[in-house]
Amino acid sequence: MDLARRLSYIRGEEGTVAERSAGDGRAADATGDIGRRVLRLRTERGFTQRQLAEPAYTAAYVSTLETGKVRPSEAALRHLAGRLGVSYEELTTGRSPRDATRLRAGLTDARRALATGSAEDAAALFHELHAEAELLGFAEERASALLGLGDCALETGELTTARDHFEAVEQLLAEEPLPRRVPAIRGRAVAHLLAGELRYSCYLLESAIDELNASGLHDPNALLLLYTAAIGPYMDMGAHARAVRAAELALALAPNVDDPGLVARMHRGVARTLIAEGRTAEADASLAKAQELYEQLRIHTDLAHCHWMRGYVHAQDGNLERAEHELRTARDMLASKRAALFTVQVEVELADVLRRRGRAAEAEALLLPLLARSADAEGQAPARTDGTGPTAGLTAERGAVHAGGAHRLLGLIADERGDADTAEEHYCAALSLLERTGAAGDLADLCRLLGDLLRREGRLEAAMDAYRTGLGHRAAPGTTTLGPAPAEPPV
Structure with a gap:
């Protein structure tokens, strides 16, 4: 109907x-x-x-x-x-209670559509259910529909729309206990993370953790959701110690959680900290657990993220052939779901593997359209995300960390073929993007690359400035930039 x-x-x-x-x-x-x-x-x-x-x-x-x-x-x-x-x-x-039952069944169907199909199709269902819930005055079902719309917008890369939906959920549930609002807070934090606003993403998550613990609301599901979500921005900011502690707390909370999707997401987050510590075998085992759960639940987007991360693990281990296979699998799965932003992010990491395999031309051919589509999206017609044409590109407001990564890779490719001017142009573009995000580890590495290039060109003073900037970013991560760590639950 x-x-x-x-x-x-x-x-x-x-x-x-x-x-x-x-x-x-x-x-x-x-x-x-x-x-x-x-x-x-x-x-x-x-x-x-x-x-x-x-x-x-x-x-x-x-x-x-x-x-x-x-x-x-x-x-x-x-x-x-x-x-x-x-x-x-x-x-x-x-x-009528029948109306509530029907709406809840519809929300379950919409969630299943989001897990197994395209976010755009799922969003149409959530819009319809939200209109009905609003007409009938069902606040809880209305909030669930808005949360679904936010998740759909995250997947399609419409980050401003996603934030609006999550904020609407928080307003609708303002009088409810904090654990009820945590999924929306987590969604808003992820939207800011994807936009490159790492510090604010951490602030949202840590504030919610502190409020939960200070009020004695040690809800394991809510805390696990928040700690797992915090691992990503911590890692991107270079706050590795805090990321590791968040992973440890998530692992301690997991036995008290009965949501397999949430546990699978926790395993994905923990794998990131294991990769950073060089424990790639353990990271792969953690991802295998998550992948098994996602396969059972038929959650295709998260399953694609597992392939994505396993590709990264194999790349870290130097097994580039397996890395390429996993990343191509992830890219194809995400493209089939029309998850535009995630698709282009995977393509950046795939390009890195191709470059390392000696296929620089293929890598460059993959990267340049991503940035060209960014220019089109900013100044011309909207990019297509229907699976039949180019996906949306990366911009400073949409996937800034990966946009910086794309420029860094293009700089490396130009540098390796001796085109110093083009390399410097891409390194500087990457630096501009990453400085806005606070991605300290990436910034330090980029300053080193730029400094090396300038030193080879005989521009020693400029090279020294680049190295000093890199050292400043290397020293920045941790508690001094994020403030005191949030209070810990009694786990």
Whole structure:
């Protein structure tokens, strides 16, 4: 049933109750609405006013109630609900438990569509469900639909839209306990991370962790979600010690969590810290656990991320052939789901492997269109993400860390073929991008490459400036840049 027919069905079932639930703030149990609802239900069931009223009330009382001239008591409403064969809530609010069940089933189907199909198709389902939930006044189901829309927007790379949806969820659940809002906080932090705003991403996650622990709300699911999400920005900022501690706490929390998808995501996050410590065999084992869970759950995007990270592990080990295979698998899976931003991020890492395998021309051919599409997206027509044309590119506001990585790789390729001017141009472009993100480890390495290039060109003073800048970034990561670490739960 399409949205227009669903809304027509709801209006037909509820009569003028749509006026009550259109979001204008009027009370759901307005006397006139209840009266009209009683009249409609009585007529549908073929009752006279006397039959509905007896034995506790009179036909005259039902008549005045139906015309909105009397405000019914709770006892009267419960009597009438029992005679009409509906719940007290349905009679007073117009919301049937069947509606809530149907919406929740629809949300489950939309989540499954997001896991196994394209985010755009899933977003259409979430939009439809959100409209119904808003019309019927179901706040919890409305929040779930908005959370789904945020996750869809993350996957398609619409980061501003994603943040708007997650913020709407937080506002809708403002009076709820913090653990209920944590998925939206995590989503907003991921959107800022993908936009290159690493420090603010850390701030959001750490603030929520501190608030949970300070209030005694040691919810293991919420904490595991937050600690796992924090590993990425910690690693990108070079705060390795804090990332390792977050991974340790996540592992300690995992036995108390019964959501296999959340546990799988934890294994992916832990693998990042193991890779940084050179423990690649353990990292691969952790990713294998996550991959097995995602395969069982048929969560295709996260399964693609496992292939992506396993490709990175093999690249770190020097097994470039297996790395290329895993990264191509990840790229194809993400492209089939039209996950535009993630697809181009994988292509940057695939280009690195191709360059290291001696196929610099292929790597360059892969990278240049990513940055060209960025220019198109900023100044011309929107990029296509339907799987039939070019995906969206990388920009300073959208995948800044990987955009810097693409320029760094193009600089290396130009440097290796002796084109110093082009190499310097790409290194400087990468430096500009990465300085905005605070990705300290990448910045230090980039300054070293730029310094080496300038030194070979005989520009010693400029080379020294580049090296000094790199040393400054190398010294920056850790507690001095992020402030005190968040309080730890009693795990």
